[in-house]
Amino acid sequence: MKRTKRIAIYGKGGIGKSTIVSNIAAAYSKDHKVLVIGCDPKADTTRTLVGKRIPTILDIIKEKREASTEDIVIKGFGNVKCVESGGPEPGVGCAGRGVIVAMGLLDKLGTFSEDLDIIIYDVLGDVVCGGFAVPLREDFADEVYIVTSGEYMALYAANNICKGIKKLKGNLGGIICNCRGIENEIEIVTEFADKVGSKVIGVIPRSEMVQKSEIDAKTVIEKFGDSKQAQLYKKLSESIYLNEEFVIPDPMGVDEFDEFFRKFQ
Ligand code: ADP
Numbered sequence: 001m002k003r004t005k006r007i008a009i010y011g012k013g014g015i016g017k018s019t020i021v022s023n024i025a026a027a028y029s030k031d032h033k034v035l036v037i038g039c040d041p042k043a044d045t046t047r048t049l050v051g052k053r054i055p056t057i058l059d060i061i062k063e064k065r066e067a068s069t070e071d072i073v074i075k076g077f078g079n080v081k082c083v084e085s086g087g088p089e090p091g092v093g094c095a096g097r098g099v100i101v102a103m104g105l106l107d108k109l110g111t112f113s114e115d116l117d118i119i120i121y122d123v124l125g126d127v128v129c130g131g132f133a134v135p136l137r138e139d140f141a142d143e144v145y146i147v148t149s150g151e152y153m154a155l156y157a158a159n160n161i162c163k164g165i166k167k168l169k170g171n172l173g174g175i176i177c178n179c180r181g182i183e184n185e186i187e188i189v190t191e192f193a194d195k196v197g198s199k200v201i202g203v204i205p206r207s208e209m210v211q212k213s214e215i216d217a218k219t220v221i222e223k224f225g226d227s228k229q230a231q232l233y234k235k236l237s238e239s240i241y242l243n244e245e246f247v248i249p250d251p252m253g254v255d256e257f258d259e260f261f262r263k264f265q
């Protein structure tokens with residue numbers, strides 16, 4: 001039987017994970033069977049694939065104890081299967097609980113044994129603890145990619161995520177640079193990737209097409225399919241698909257990190 005490619009995309013909140021996940025999922029959908037699992041309590045990973053927000057697993061099982069696959073797996077653009085784990089209300093309970101419950105239920109319903117080529121997890125990685133580590137810790141994902149910009153906090157989070165990946169002995173496949181338009185951005189991210197023992201696997205420029213498609217609840221691939229931006233998401237999806245180089249990252253210490261960053265200022 002063919003092997004399903006199982007990818008987890010980690011990164012700081014607001015850095016552009018969901019935009020990247022939904023766009024590469026849309027790109028893959030042309031030739032592959034794809035499942036996207038949003039593991040961020042924000043629960044908006046799949047919005048641009050489905051055209052609207054879908055109910056989260058935590059919300060669904062609150063209403064219905066015996067939820068079925070049809071209740072929780074919604075088909076979006078290009079027949080991409082979409083799931084949102086969901087999280088508790090802000091300030092109530094562990095934010096990772098949704099992920100734990102979701103993975104358990106999807107497993108029980110046999111979602112992972114279905115005919116799938118690619119599974120993509122969108123994981124909030126400010127903290128690689130508790131539920132957020134589940135896709136990696138419980139062996140649901142085989143390869144990890146980290147999204148960052150050249151900003152201090154984004155790279156700081158990326159370095160922390162590397163610490164988590166190292167602890168879990170995960171395979172880091174590369175760093176995705178989602179540009180904010182800061183000076184020397186690609187150079188900073190390239191050096192960061194080098195420092196942690198990895199590489200930059202793709203560069204996505206800042207583009208107003210991202211917001212324009214977001215407003216319509218569409219991916220860039222769907223709304224501006226012929227654009228350069230769409231091309232770059234497709235190129236990233238190919239680079240990830242073909243990637244065979246994985247490392248257990250070697251994160252920087254706190255002082256080393258500050259020193260690294262200061263060099264560019
Ligand atoms: P995350 O999932 O990491 O929280 P999102 O993908 O939701 O981040 O992106 C956060 C915001 O940044 C969104 O409003 C999105 O439109 C915007 N954004 C992401 N990538 C880009 C880009 N390449 N160019 C312009 N805006 C972007």
Ligand code: MG
Pocket residue numbers: 014017018019040042044045122
């Ligand atoms: Mg998101």
